[in-house]
Amino acid sequence: MPIQYYIYLCLALFSIGIVGVLTRRNAIIVFMCIELMLNAVNLLLVAFSKVHNTMALAGDKTSMIGIEAQLFVFFIMVVAAAEVSVGLAIIVMMYRNVHSVDINFLNRLKN
Amino acid sequence: MSITQFLFYFLTVLALFSAVMVVVSKNPVHSVLWLIAVFFAISGHYILLNAQFLAIVNLIVYAGAIMVLFLFVIMLMNLNASTEPQKNNWLKLAGVIAGGCFLMVLVSLVKQANELNNIAVTMGTGEIGLIKNLGKALFNDFVVPFEISSVLFLSAMVGAVVIGKKA
Numbered sequence: 001m002p003i004q005y006y007i008y009l010c011l012a013l014f015s016i017g018i019v020g021v022l023t024r025r026n027a028i029i030v031f032m033c034i035e036l037m038l039n040a041v042n043l044l045l046v047a048f049s050k051v052h053n054t055m056a057l058a059g060d061k062t063s064m065i066g067i068e069a070q071l072f073v074f075f076i077m078v079v080a081a082a083e084v085s086v087g088l089a090i091i092v093m094m095y096r097n098v099h100s101v102d103i104n105f106l107n108r109l110k111n
Numbered sequence: 112m113s114i115t116q117f118l119f120y121f122l123t124v125l126a127l128f129s130a131v132m133v134v135v136s137k138n139p140v141h142s143v144l145w146l147i148a149v150f151f152a153i154s155g156h157y158i159l160l161n162a163q164f165l166a167i168v169n170l171i172v173y174a175g176a177i178m179v180l181f182l183f184v185i186m187l188m189n190l191n192a193s194t195e196p197q198k199n200n201w202l203k204l205a206g207v208i209a210g211g212c213f214l215m216v217l218v219s220l221v222k223q224a225n226e227l228n229n230i231a232v233t234m235g236t237g238e239i240g241l242i243k244n245l246g247k248a249l250f251n252d253f254v255v256p257f258e259i260s261s262v263l264f265l266s267a268m269v270g271a272v273v274i275g276k277k278a
Contacts, residue, residue, distance in 0.1 A: 001115075001116065001119055001231060001232045001234065002227075002228075002230070002231055002232070003227055003230045003231065003232055004221060004222075004227055005119070005123075006232060007221050007227075008218060008221065009123050009126070009127070011214055011217050011218060011221070012127055012130075012214065013126065013127070013130055013149075015210045015211070015213055015214035015217075016127070016130040016131060016133075016134060016210070017130070018209070018210045018213060019134060019206055019207055019209075019210035019211075020133065020134040022205075022206030022207075022209055022210060023134065023198060023202070023203045023206035023207065024134065024198070025196040025197065025198050026139060026190070026195060026196060028139055028181065028184065028185060028190070029133075029134075029139060029142055031181075032133060032142060032143065032146050032181065033133070033134065035146070035173070035177070036130055036133065036146065036149065039149070039150065039153050039169075039173070042153070042165075042169075043153055043156055043157075046156075046157055046160050046162050046165060047160060047232060049162075049239070050160045050161065050162075050232050050233075050237065051230055051231075051232055053237050053239050054232070054233050054236065054237065057236070057237065064239055064244060064248065066239055067239040067244060067245065067248045068248070068252075070162055070164075070165055070239060070240060070245060071245065071248060071249055071253050073162075073165055074165065074168065074245075074249070075256060075260060077168060077169070077172050077173070078260045078263070078264070079260075079263065080173075080177070081172060081176065081177060081264075081267075082263050082264055082266075082267035083267075084177050084180060084181075085180070085267050085268070085270075085271045086267050086270045086271050086274065088180055088181070088184050088271075089270070089271040089272075089274040089275040090274055091184065092184060092187070092188075092275060093274055093275065095188050100196070101188065101190065101196075102196040104196070
C-alpha cells in the first residue's frame, strides 16, 4: 500500500473534522469533530512509524526504530481523555446556565 | 486484490462514510454512534499496520470510555433532533468550501512530493506494536512524560470536579 493512500485518508478525515467544527453549532458535536481530527493525526503517526520501521528492518532485523511514534499516539490519547473530561464538564456547566449547548451563547464570555 | 488490500479499502470507505455521517446527522446520539464506527474502522487500520496495542487501547479508551461519557452528557441534557441548533445554509456552505479548499491544497501538495513515490507500507511485519516492546520503551525512555501524564490526569480530574460542582 503506498504511503500516499494513508496520507489522503488522514487528510480527508481531518478535513471532515474541520468542516464539522465550522458548520455545526452544537458544542458537543464540535467537540466530537475535534476528537475525529485527533484520530486522523494518530492514524498518520502510526502509518509513518510503520514505514520508518520497515526501512530500518532492512538493515537490522531487530530494529525498534519507529516505536516513538506509537508512544506519541499513546500520549495523545492520554491528553485527549483528560481534555474530554474537562471539556464536557464545561459544556455541562454552560448547559446549566443557559439551558442550551449552542456555541453562539459563548459569545457572552467577551463581556 | 489481496485480502489486506481489500480490508484497507473496506476500512477506508467505512471510516470516511461514518465520519461524514457524524457531521451530517441531525440527532446528536446518532453522531456519537457513527463516531464509534469511525473509531472501530481506525482500530482496524491499526491492526493492519501491526499496532495491536494501540488498536485495543483505541477501542477501550475512545470507543469505550470517551464515547460513553459523550452519550451520558447527551442523554443527561435530553438533546435530540428537534432541539438541535442550526446554522443558516450560507454559513454551512462557507464551512464546506473552506474545508474543501484545505483538503484540496494539502492533496495537491502530497501529489507533488516526489520523495513519497517509492515508499510503501508493508503490512503484516514488524514487532514494534507489541505490548512487550512498547512497555519497554515506555518505562525506559519515556518514564518522565509518563509520570507527568499522571499529574495531568490528576489536574484534569480536579478541574472536572471543580467545574462540575454546583456553584
